[in-house]
Amino acid sequence: MHPTLTRRQLIAATAGGLSFPGVLRAQTAVKVAYGYSAVTDYATVFVAAEQGLFAKNGIDIELRFIPINPTIVPAIQSGSLQMGGPTPTAYLQAVSGGMDHVVVGGGGVLSKRFTEVGLVTAAGNSLRTPADCVGRKIGVPGLGALLHITFRQWLKLNGVDQSKVVFVEAPFPQHADLLRGGTVDAVVTAGPFMSRILSSGEGRVAAYYTTFLPEGQPTVLHTATREWAQKNPAAVRGFRNAIGEAAAFMAKPANEAAVRAALGKHLKVPAPVAQAMQISPPGPVVTTAQLQWWGGLMREQGYLKTEPSYAGLIA
Structure with missing residues (x-):
C-alpha cells in the first residue's frame, strides 16, 4: 500500500475517478509517441514536455x-506514431488521398515579423529574384510540404512558371552541405539551419518569401488517426490542455530561458544558437476556416485529389 494513503482513501479514489501523484496517475497515463521535425513551430510541444505539462494532463509523451x-x-497511419506534427499541406494531401486523420491542435503560426524562413543561396551565387529561379535547382525540406508549396505560390505571384524550376527534396540538416558543394543553387530553409548558413558566411538570403502570406495561419498541425482519437478522448483533451498551458507559459518573459532551453534540447542545437533563433508564434487552437485557407492554396496548385470535408477534420 502507498505509505501516505489509507485503504479507505485508495478505494474512494478508485471509485470516484480521482488520482493521487505516484499512484493512479502513473497507471492511467496514455503513452503517445509524437513525431516532429526541426523547426521552432513545435515550441509548445517541447515546452509542455520539459515543464511536465503532458504528464500533468495524463500523457506519457515520447x-x-x-x-x-x-x-x-x-x-x-502505420501506428509507429500515435500523434505527430505534419504541416497543413502534408496533412491535407493525406486526407485528400483517403487517410482518415483528424486535427487535435496547432503549433506555430505565420507572422510577417518571422524572418527565419527564406530562400538562401550560396554567397557567390547570382540568384536574387523570383525570375532567377528559372532553370535552377532549389532544395526544399519536403516535396509537397509547406515550404515547397508556399515557395511555389511566391513564384506564381511573381509571374514565374514553377514547372521551369527544379525542386530537390533534402532534409534541413543537409542544406548547408548542398549549398557548399554546389549541388543546388539555393535552398528553402528555416530555423537554426538557416541561421547557421548565414552566420558561417557561406550563404545569403535572396528572399524572406513567406512574409507575403497572411498572419495567423497554422504552420504545423498536431494530428492523429480518427480511430485513435475516438478511442482516446481523454488523451486528446490532455494534449490540447498541455499545449495551451505551454503557450501561456511562453507568453511570460520570465520563462524565455526555459523555453529556449527546451528548443535547444529537442532541436539539438548549441545553447548560443538556441538563444539567437526566432521562435514561431504559438497557435494551439486550429479552426475550420484556417484549414480551408490552406486547402484553397493547395487546390490552386493541383495538390488536392478531392476536396476534404473541412468541418469534420477537427477532433
Missing part, C-alpha cells in the same frame, strides 16, 4: 525527431 516532415503522416 518525442521522436522525423527529418522529412511529410513522412510524419504515414508514420501515424
Whole structure:
C-alpha cells in the first residue's frame, strides 16, 4: 500500500475517478509517441514536455525527431506514431488521398515579423529574384510540404512558371552541405539551419518569401488517426490542455530561458544558437476556416485529389 494513503482513501479514489501523484496517475497515463521535425513551430510541444505539462494532463509523451516532415503522416497511419506534427499541406494531401486523420491542435503560426524562413543561396551565387529561379535547382525540406508549396505560390505571384524550376527534396540538416558543394543553387530553409548558413558566411538570403502570406495561419498541425482519437478522448483533451498551458507559459518573459532551453534540447542545437533563433508564434487552437485557407492554396496548385470535408477534420 502507498505509505501516505489509507485503504479507505485508495478505494474512494478508485471509485470516484480521482488520482493521487505516484499512484493512479502513473497507471492511467496514455503513452503517445509524437513525431516532429526541426523547426521552432513545435515550441509548445517541447515546452509542455520539459515543464511536465503532458504528464500533468495524463500523457506519457515520447518525442521522436522525423527529418522529412511529410513522412510524419504515414508514420501515424502505420501506428509507429500515435500523434505527430505534419504541416497543413502534408496533412491535407493525406486526407485528400483517403487517410482518415483528424486535427487535435496547432503549433506555430505565420507572422510577417518571422524572418527565419527564406530562400538562401550560396554567397557567390547570382540568384536574387523570383525570375532567377528559372532553370535552377532549389532544395526544399519536403516535396509537397509547406515550404515547397508556399515557395511555389511566391513564384506564381511573381509571374514565374514553377514547372521551369527544379525542386530537390533534402532534409534541413543537409542544406548547408548542398549549398557548399554546389549541388543546388539555393535552398528553402528555416530555423537554426538557416541561421547557421548565414552566420558561417557561406550563404545569403535572396528572399524572406513567406512574409507575403497572411498572419495567423497554422504552420504545423498536431494530428492523429480518427480511430485513435475516438478511442482516446481523454488523451486528446490532455494534449490540447498541455499545449495551451505551454503557450501561456511562453507568453511570460520570465520563462524565455526555459523555453529556449527546451528548443535547444529537442532541436539539438548549441545553447548560443538556441538563444539567437526566432521562435514561431504559438497557435494551439486550429479552426475550420484556417484549414480551408490552406486547402484553397493547395487546390490552386493541383495538390488536392478531392476536396476534404473541412468541418469534420477537427477532433
